[in-house]
Amino acid sequence: MDIQIFDTPTQASKQAFTLFEQALGEGANVFGLATGSTPVTLYDLLVKSNLDFSQATAINLDEYCGLPADHPQSYATFMKEHLFNAKPFKASYIPNGLAEDPDAEAARYEGLIDENPVDLQILGLGKNGHIGFNEPGAKRDSVTHLTKLTDSTIQANARFFDTIDQVPTHAISMGIASILKAKHIVLLAFGANKAQAVKAMIEGPITSDVPASFLQEHPHVTVLLDTEAASLLSE
Secondary structure (H helix, E strand, O other), X not given: OEEEEEOOHHHHHXXXXXXXXXHHHOOOOXXXXXXXXXXHHHHHHHHHOOOOOOOOEEEEOEEEOOOOOOOOOOHHHHHXXXXXXXXXXXXXXXXXOOOOOHHHHHHHHHHHHHHOOOOEEEEOOOOOOOEOOXXXXXXXXXXXXXXXXXXXXXXXXXHHOOOHHHOOOEXXXXXXXXXXXXXXXXXXXXXXXXXXXXXXXXXXXXXXXEHHHHXXXXXXXXXXXXXXXXXOOOO
16 A cells, blocks of 8 residues: 555645546556545645546445435535536446446446446545445445445444435445456545544454555555554654
8 A cells, every 4th residue: 555644635636636637647447436525625736637537437335225416415516516417428337326226237337337446446434444335244246236334434424414204224335346357546635533443444453344455455545644543653
């Protein structure tokens, strides 16, 4: 892992933008994208840039089950508002959260990943060490699947909904093996509340208890941290 530490989340996001720009300039045309608050500054920088994604493909990590694509809190809406409306891609893929057969939808989506190998994958990091919606206990060989969200993840996402009862309890998510297929993975983590997960991901054993620890097995991972997220690292 290439660990880079910055004074602020904005500085780390600017470095993520630079990596995005370099990848596009070197011919990358499939980008794995994440949602949540962590990549918002990166997406703002992409929107304000002159980068052209009209020949590129976007593949999102995950989507809530039970929400239509036009729901204000769906990840499809998030991506449109933060990136796609201003920077359209040739193709952009997000799981169908209303699929009648989520397992069949997951298999279809895994096929899309195989057909469009990801050149650069953006990740955030959950406080419990999850990546995508691969919660503690996720297996190394897992592919895109239906997953039940942990109570801690539901609590963390509750701020986006009027009441916690409105927060979806399941999602369709790329699996660990799906994520590790990417040629280059860039993970961003900011804030003191991510420090324990960062330490476990980088310095702890590779374990399903910390799904992000499987990134230690990947040959090309760049971790961009602010000083608070890096505060528990030993070096």
